[in-house]
Amino acid sequence: MKALNRKDLFGDLAGFSLKPTRSEVFGNRKEFKSAALIGLVFLAFSFAYSLIAFIHYEPAVHVHEYAPSKIALEILGHFTLGLVPSLLLFDLNLSLLCASTAVLIDSDHILAAADFNVSGRPDHSFLFAAFSAIVILLAAERFHLPDKAFVKSAFVGPITLFSHISFDIFAATNSGASSFPLMVPFSFSGFYLPPYYWLLFEFIAAGFSICGFLLSRRFGRTVQKQEEPSSIDQRVKISK
Numbered sequence: 073m074k075a076l077n078r079k080d081l082f083g084d085l086a087g088f089s090l091k092p093t094r095s096e097v098f099g100n101r102k103e104f105k106s107a108a109l110i111g112l113v114f115l116a117f118s119f120a121y122s123l124i125a126f127i128h129y130e131p132a133v134h135v136h137e138y139a140p141s142k143i144a145l146e147i148l149g150h151f152t153l154g155l156v157p158s159l160l161l162f163d164l165n166l167s168l169l170c171a172s173t174a175v176l177i178d179s180d181h182i183l184a185a186a187d188f189n190v191s192g193r194p195d196h197s198f199l200f201a202a203f204s205a206i207v208i209l210l211a212a213e214r215f216h217l218p219d220k221a222f223v224k225s226a227f228v229g230p231i232t233l234f235s236h237i238s239f240d241i242f243a244a245t246n247s248g249a250s251s252f253p254l255m256v257p258f259s260f261s262g263f264y265l266p267p268y269y270w271l272l273f274e275f276i277a278a279g280f281s282i283c284g285f286l287l288s289r290r291f292g293r294t295v296q297k298q299e300e301p302s303s304i305d306q307r308v309k310i311s312k
């Protein structure tokens with residue numbers, strides 16, 4: 073992606089349409105496949121990132137939210153609360169990706185579930201959201217997401233974290249286990265989040281989606297414009 077100049081950043085605000093096109097919203101089979109591959113990259117990264125828990129000893133606490141009786145409800149809950157705010161990205165493939173990553177982020181429970189004396193939720197942290205955003209962007213470029221989807225994909229990490237914690241808070245309302253190590257790896261202590269925060273976090277996730285959508289109007293078009301091959305480039309390609 074080329075650097076954007078000042079005119080690209082601030083020029084002709086009235087020149088772009090807020091209305092998403094049909095192909096942008098529904099994508100195609102290739103984009104669906106790319107989104108699925110990005111989901112797998114996210115899964116690998118979220119487990120790899122959870123290894124950071126080894127720098128801090130903590131007696132293993134088994135989170136029973138994945139007991140067989142609750143697993144379906146847990147997955148459905150995370151999937152739904154991941155899907156709903158991400159619909160504002162106006163890209164169905166990315167919304168399905170957000171819904172999936174909102175489930176997959178819980179791969180950070182694996183170490184504690186395997187009886188290692190480490191934190192069971194190191195990915196439930198702000199720094200994880202920032203790093204996962206970078207990883208997803210790199211994967212989006214690698215798997216050739218279209219320009220607008222590429223811009224929106226930068227927000228999948230934050231949407232995932234906030235919508236995931238939203239359901240964790242919602243589901244913990246009865247058990248009171250509403251504490252999250254938001255500052256890992258700087259601090260492994262949990263921050264208590266009151267029950268009504270589930271709605272706040274869901275709104276924040278929706279806010280990230282709106283940001284992603286609006287920025288895609290601005291930069292998605294610009295990037296596309298810059299990367300559109302000139303007729304000479306096309307002729308070179310064809311002659312190859």
Ligand SMILES: [Zn+2]
Nearest residue numbers: 178196236240
């Ligand atoms: Zn969780």
